[in-house]
Amino acid sequence: MPHTNKKKKKVVTPDEMVDLKWGGRTQEWEEEADQIMHVLQDQIDEQETTEEKKKKIEYGKQKQYW
Secondary structure, three states, X not given: OOOOXXXXXXXXXXXXXXXXXXXXXXXXXXXXXXXXXXXXXXXXXXXXXXXHHHHHHHHHHOOOOO
């Protein structure tokens, strides 16, 4: 298998993450989990190259046949 270059991963510091609280109601847990998901998704989007973004846009523009 040929050697492929891997992208460097950005390390997330605990300061950047939302603190999880113990206790509380389910609704509060859902909101905290949603905030964490958005932080992680933003970091993934920042690492994406312009070429990958263009490919996703072109795929989204294709007509889908169901």
